[in-house]
Amino acid sequence: MLSFEKSKKAFKESSKYLPGGVNSPVRAFKNVGGDPLFIKKGVGSHIFDIDDNEYIDYVLSWGPLILGHADQKVVADLQAAVAKGTSYGAPTLLETELAKKIQKIVPSLQMMRMVSSGTEATMSAIRLARGYTHRDKIVKFIGNYHGHSDSLLVDAGSGVATFNDIHEAPGVPKNLAYDTLTVDYNDINGIKKVFKTHGNEIACVIVEPIAGNMGVIPGTREFLQTLRELTTESGSLLIFDEVMSGFRAAFHGAQSLYQIVPDLTTLGKVVGGGLPVGVFGGRKDIMQWITPEGPVYHAGTLSGNPLAMTGGISTLDQLNEDLYKEMVARTDYLAAGIKQAAVSHHVALTVHHVGTMWSYFFNAGPVNNFEDVQKSNVDYFAKFFNLLLQHGIYTAPSQFETNFMSSKHTKEDIERTILAFNTAFDEMGER
Structure with a gap:
């Protein structure tokens, strides 16, 4: 089990000075329970919290980091x-x-x-x-x-x-x-x-x-x-x-x-x-x-x-059509892997992805508007999110948000993510 003691302490301190302990509401993890992670650094497709836990990051600062964290050219x-x-x-x-x-x-x-x-x-x-x-x-x-x-x-x-x-x-x-x-x-x-x-x-x-x-x-x-x-x-x-x-x-x-x-x-x-x-x-x-x-x-x-x-x-300067084809192919592969994991575990799940954007709903679908989204099982989502976190996968901490792919995500990252989804489904079934 990963320890989040330093993040818990940091959140308690920040809550004395910032409403809800954060400067933007979804960061507070209210939708998934628990306390938010306090991040120390990001490298490529990974982030590290102040407890030194490492995660494959699909939030990417809510979208901007299409080249991953701390891209060498951007930093220079x-x-x-x-x-x-x-x-x-x-x-x-x-x-x-x-x-x-x-x-x-x-x-x-x-x-x-x-x-x-x-x-x-x-x-x-x-x-x-x-x-x-x-x-x-x-x-x-x-x-x-x-x-x-x-x-x-x-x-x-x-x-x-x-x-x-x-x-x-x-x-x-x-x-x-x-x-x-x-x-x-x-x-x-x-x-x-x-x-x-x-x-x-x-x-x-x-x-x-x-x-x-x-x-x-x-x-x-x-x-x-x-x-x-x-x-x-x-x-x-x-x-x-x-x-x-x-x-x-x-x-x-x-x-x-x-x-x-x-x-x-x-x-x-x-x-x-x-x-x-x-x-x-x-x-x-x-x-x-x-x-x-x-x-x-x-x-x-x-x-x-x-x-x-x-x-x-x-x-x-670094974006081009070829790079997009690579990122889209990775997103397609990840989405297919997540869908298959849900089918294998008999879980009602709808996965949407366009380009480098992707998300999943615990909902048999179709999901075409907000009324459809509201039919999703948000309690299951919250538990599942926290299981993914324990397996080193950082996804958006809300059923109402989007995940992203970057140019730095590797095939190994994606395989690890699909494995984590399968493992989390197994663990949900044991509860």
Whole structure:
């Protein structure tokens, strides 16, 4: 049995100073019981806690570390950047260099603005859409999480689904909730009804084309194409929130898989190579409404800071189609192994994976929206998560979150993971 005594002590201490002992809620392990691990370091596909336990890591800082922990080139580039200063509050060539790289990979971002988080990116994109269309209402989908800004917390996934009634958002003014219309994910008839009633009032529809905050749930092609058609017809904007799926679902993002061009896109995670970065961008005529070129205000002292830009440049420089093929093949192999393990042990399990994103639901399926996710056996998940942890496998500590593959995960890592799933199923059967 692994010992977590130092982590337990550290959590007790942190709880004196930080609400719940953490700076982001899902880290608290509330959904799986026990106390969170305090991490000492990461190397490649592995992390080490302060009790010196080693784990194969599939959380990867919730997605950014597509090249694994402490990638040599990223670290070297960041060390060189730090020596020149950490922030200037003034333009650098790095900002333009990263923007060019992003545009080359995701061409729909004709113009973009760098920010410091995914939440800031989606919040700013919503404000821009409202300013551009002169409309107030927005549409989002139940279980999609777009950061913790007020308008987007209604019916949100991720930590909101883990800790609260998803339909409630304490602290959010009712008038803001009134202007946020929610629909079930993948519900074509539902979104058509909303547009029939409110079409000329809707500023934008924001959607995760591949949901990653209630586990991995792909949008159907017909659903996303319907969103494109309805927004175009009504004069609304379509925003693809690819903070999670960008560079994860595919090299060119989820929009390349569906061949649907949104008006605006938000990015994050991989773009910063492990540093805090977000991006919102899209059609040039829309982005020109952002200050100082236009009237819609956006600012950020640390937006585009040289360390974050360096992390992004260093990461994107190493990504290519061949690397993605390798990572996707590993993800496919892992997903197949997990499915087979569940079948062999007669456990109802649904495994979803797209690109380098994967998740599993203790649910016979199908799992197409948040209502389906809620049918999953979360108690079984919590026990199973802790068994995997004992076998050195670190997965997302919530049924409502996503796991990831990196370029550093080896065949041995994956075989060990499949073995751990089989062993954990055996141990669950003995209880």
